[in-house]
Amino acid sequence: MQLITCPWCGPRExxxxxxxxxxxVAYPEDPQELTDEQWAHFVFxxxxxxxxxxxxxxxxxxCRRWFNAVRDTRTYQFLAVYRIGEAQPQIPxxxx
Amino acid sequence: MSTTTATAGxxxxxxxxxxxxxxxxxxEPKRSYDVVxxxxxxxxxxxxHYLVRNHGITNVAVLEKGWLAGGNMARNTTLIRSNYLLDExxxxxxxxxxxxxxxxxxxxxxxxxxxxxxxxxxxxxxxVRDSVRRVEANRLNGxxxxxxxxxxxxxxxxxxxxxxxxxxxxxxxxxQPRAGIAKHDYVAWGFGRRVDEAGVDLxxxxxxxxxxxxxxxxxxxxxxxxxxxxxxxxxxxxxxxCAAGHTSTLLDRLGVRxxxxxxxxxxxxxxxLEPVHPTIVMSNAVHVYVSQAHKGxxxxxxxxxxxxxxxxxxxxxxxxxxMAAAVELxxxxxxxxxxxxxxxxxxxxxxxxPIVGRTPYANVLVNSGWGTGGFKVTPGLGWCLAHTIAxxxxxxxxxxFALDRxxxxxxxDEHGAAxxxx
Numbered sequence: 001m002q003l004i005t006c007p008w009c010g011p012r013e014x015x016x017x018x019x020x021x022x023x024x025v026a027y028p029e030d031p032q033e034l035t036d037e038q039w040a041h042f043v044f045x046x047x048x049x050x051x052x053x054x055x056x057x058x059x060x061x062x063c064r065r066w067f068n069a070v071r072d073t074r075t076y077q078f079l080a081v082y083r084i085g086e087a088q089p090q091i092p093x094x095x096x
Numbered sequence: 097m098s099t100t101t102a103t104a105g106x107x108x109x110x111x112x113x114x115x116x117x118x119x120x121x122x123x124e125p126k127r128s129y130d131v132v133x134x135x136x137x138x139x140x141x142x143x144x145h146y147l148v149r150n151h152g153i154t155n156v157a158v159l160e161k162g163w164l165a166g167g168n169m170a171r172n173t174t175l176i177r178s179n180y181l182l183d184e185x186x187x188x189x190x191x192x193x194x195x196x197x198x199x200x201x202x203x204x205x206x207x208x209x210x211x212x213x214x215x216x217x218x219x220x221x222x223x224v225r226d227s228v229r230r231v232e233a234n235r236l237n238g239x240x241x242x243x244x245x246x247x248x249x250x251x252x253x254x255x256x257x258x259x260x261x262x263x264x265x266x267x268x269x270x271x272q273p274r275a276g277i278a279k280h281d282y283v284a285w286g287f288g289r290r291v292d293e294a295g296v297d298l299x300x301x302x303x304x305x306x307x308x309x310x311x312x313x314x315x316x317x318x319x320x321x322x323x324x325x326x327x328x329x330x331x332x333x334x335x336x337x338c339a340a341g342h343t344s345t346l347l348d349r350l351g352v353r354x355x356x357x358x359x360x361x362x363x364x365x366x367x368x369l370e371p372v373h374p375t376i377v378m379s380n381a382v383h384v385y386v387s388q389a390h391k392g393x394x395x396x397x398x399x400x401x402x403x404x405x406x407x408x409x410x411x412x413x414x415x416x417x418x419m420a421a422a423v424e425l426x427x428x429x430x431x432x433x434x435x436x437x438x439x440x441x442x443x444x445x446x447x448x449x450p451i452v453g454r455t456p457y458a459n460v461l462v463n464s465g466w467g468t469g470g471f472k473v474t475p476g477l478g479w480c481l482a483h484t485i486a487x488x489x490x491x492x493x494x495x496x497f498a499l500d501r502x503x504x505x506x507x508x509d510e511h512g513a514a515x516x517x518x
Binding site: 002 | 345402403503504505
């Protein structure tokens, strides 16, 4: 178990959090213009990098707020946490 | 291969075979092969085996970045069953189960396949209804299945707590008597020995770094001409990707997107115990599954850790929850010591079904997305993928699992049907 730093509450035990998958997946601006393939990619297809990965977490047992993090999927180490709406910190090798 | 036969009074594990001598060569890669299989685990080795056995194709290399069968093949919980609700899953897993039933003879190697049955527990009224439905679906597909009440469940597994004063009482269970376990390492070694004898090159410590390609994905002419590895470039006729959790990192190299997510899946074993657990018990509601290995360890697993990961370890709180469930269901486990824990990296899809078949590269087949259920399908998948490589026609058992189902509007929700909860 590791400590995850909630941007509002500070470091808390991992079990207080839930995982939300890839971050920065924006809803399509013109949904009616999407092909079936583009819809499928929006709904189902996500990045799966071996390395730094921007993703969403929610502090479910604390402030219950969502935030973003860049975590290394090789080591599970959190490289950065940042609030929704803030720009993704520059992490070498991270997808954007 | 010498085996010993246990007699009454021998300790558990006395009938295990001796450790083998070297079972395969350790060749230098040739410059070119008709078929290159990426991934020297169960699926890659089984595919090579049926290429040889069913189709006479032997100019084959199996590339493994670590050591043979040292990935998920060495890390799974060895359960074998075919009691799936979705017809397409039932067909391919039952095909595999029938092959398991003859695999020891086919490989001429002990794999310790033990058909001790599996109980899938129902803890809620909805569980009960779903379980009865799945039993009937299994029967319609010719798969052995029955629904049992708590008393009959206790007869099959006397150490299971079927009292009604626990948090999630056992209301009943499905039972598949032909389900079982096999000794995973021996399965890999049996396949490895067989294909090596036939001339297949098993190339370990050989990581795929990139692909050499020609043509254009846009007009359907794209092909992979060779594979750049840590041991040099290898030209290939056809390629089969059997790298489980690392499949999407390979496909990233080819610019092919898949809806695969790699997660750690933890398992653990207790110290060696006398035989106490006669069958396999799975519970999705409290999420633990347990069997007892031939040697005596209680082998346990749960669901995947929630986050993406490649680290081959997981979080401790997942183990804590799983142990709490296990001790409530099996009070006799309370004093058992945990011996070791580990994780494999499984590739999970949105519908808990595999992604097998063609890619935008004409000579590249993908075999992925088996999630938490890859071991049990090992011979079945190998059979079907070898058929597809040899004949150019998708085997009917894998045809439903094409990548395009996520685009075409096919049913994409099979977690309940799979009988898994990841």
